[in-house]
Amino acid sequence: MSLPHAILTALLEKPSSGLELTRRFDRSIGYFWSATHQQIYRELGRLEAEGHIRALAPAQPARGQKKSYEVLPAGRAELARWTAAAQDPKPHRDALLLRLRAAAVVGTAGLQADLGRHLELHRRQLAEYEEIERRDFPPGRDTAEDRLRHLVLRAGIDLETFWTQWLTQALAEVAAMPSE
């Protein structure tokens, strides 16, 4: 149940329309909570019905018309409540690790190419995060908000760093094996 809270956070950072939110979920927020435009429109409808957000610019709500939303006090309160509430971590699901375990049983034939592709994807993501860090978090700025957001970005950087290293090692191991 995190999607509504992801949307509330995004709207508090900046009131937006559905499509603008979709774009921000393709970068920024989406790096750790992805969502498609269908999910976003549905959830915007629910949040409005619950009184957590409200449409700005009361143009006629026609189909091709842009509709922007802002967060109401009730929405901010709900987000604060959720942020502070205890939540158990969700169990992981990682298809790549599963595939390696499967490969231990059925053989590694054909696996190398996709491992290499994943390595390249993680390298690119890492480069993108590092670019964001250079741009948005130059040494010296020091508000509480900056430190928190930088911490989140550091998690992304460190995780991508881990995956590039792990995949490099995995590729070396798989390359050294008979294809069976």
Next chain:
Amino acid sequence: MSLPHAILTALLEKPSSGLELTRRFDRSIGYFWSATHQQIYRELGRLEAEGHIRALAPAQPARGQKKSYEVLPAGRAELARWTAAAQDPKPHRDALLLRLRAAAVVGTAGLQADLGRHLELHRRQLAEYEEIERRDFPPGRDTAEDRLRHLVLRAGIDLETFWTQWLTQALAEVAAMPSE
């Protein structure tokens, strides 16, 4: 679409009944692909209908009767196909990172306790993985299967190590902030 392949892998490692699989998904396999017993029974039914697995010990298939399954050649072939096929990584979803980003907007009040709880959970998971490494991967063993499974376990260990370090730093940062 990875659950059937997780089950095929588990059944190839060792033919099992639904409940035995459920238990193994609570350790081992479940560390990177979790599943509940309801999912497992539903999927066992599908896999049997598709001819990928078959029930062993042809006792009458009554309700409280144990029913074990083994993988058929078609199931092994499907698993090999899936293992080698190119797959895009699924986008991440991490509620804790989202909460930190939300806290940058609504304040960090109440967050510390749950960060500490998560840190403790990750420490325990790390200790469990390290225990498994000591037990199952003593220096010297060197089959291809061992190396692959060890690689998967190392990913678990390194990820948990990352989270304990990251959470330690996050706690320090949050503790140093005014609660707003």
Next chain:
DNA sequence: CCGGACATGTAAAGAGTTACATGATTCC
């Protein structure tokens, strides 16, 4: 006035979660 980009949605299928139901076995 038409094609493409912008913008908001609907429908249906798939995957995962939660709650509950039912029968068999074993131990007291």
Next chain:
DNA sequence: GGAATCATGTAACTCTTTACATGTCCGG
């Protein structure tokens, strides 16, 4: 024979994904 445990399963719900539908606006 009653309670606890083992074992398999159903049902309902939520969340996510994929494909499609519809309307607006703007440039040429």
